Amino acid sequence: METPLILLVLANFAFVALHFLMSHPLRVPMVSLLGEMGFQIVYSAVIIATLAGVYFAFIQSPEADLSGTGQVGWAIASVITIPAMVLFTGSLIGNPAMASPGAEKNARAAPKGVFTITRHPMMWSFALWALAHIVLHWSWRTTITATAVGVLALVGSRLQDRKKRELMGEAWMQWEANTSFWPKLRGFAKAGALPWSAGLILFVFLTWLHMPIGGIPAGIWRWF
Incomplete structure (x- = not known):
């Protein structure tokens, strides 16, 4: 697999995994530490950052390489x-x-x-x-x-x-x-x-x- 596609896999994995982690097992401790508003800010920032990673990895990957x-x-x-x-x-x-x-x-x-x-x-x-x-x-x-x-x-x-x-x-x-x-x-x-x-x-x-x-x-x- 080409390097851009490997980066795309990693970016998508980070996006999904961090979404799950922060929405479920890490939500309570993060809210306790940061407060509800602080949690929402950090959560949004992380999701936006990982989604941006998916976007940039996506556009750098081959456009059409399947039949x-x-x-x-x-x-x-x-x-x-x-x-x-x-x-x-x-x-x-x-x-x-x-x-x-x-x-x-x-x-x-x-x-x-x-x-x-x-x-x-x-x-x-x-x-x-x-x-x-x-x-x-x-x-x-x-x-x-x-x-x-x-x-x-x-x-x-x-x-x-x-x-x-x-x-x-x-x-x-x-x-x-x-x-x-x-x-x-x-x-x-x-x-x-x-x-x-x-x-x-x-x-x-x-x-x-x-x-x-x-x-x-x-x-x-x-x-x-």
């Missing part, structure tokens, strides 16, 4: 990305996993919208985004980074369940009992007009943005 899956792969990736955008936009409203004053109240409410699909719609949106890029089989740099994002999303959501049970107690356990970790496809019919509309708009915009930023047409822009 790719052709137009079929692009079509599959596009289909996978649409529900990812629906899950992401829907996750921004009434999400008990987010740190907000109404989190416990949301956890005690009956699941609706994208939460009828999974209790971790944002995490699954990242996981599906990662899967879409892995399916393309475009380059090692893309596959390495997408795999890291997928691990962060799925392992992170499991760890989040454990942390939320400790922080919210019975309210989160009730939320877990009323929702599913694994996505239920039939739930997309109940996701609601707003997540679908916003998700499709975001899909069109981000796939359009793929060309000026990445130099590669994606989504519907691949064929139009």
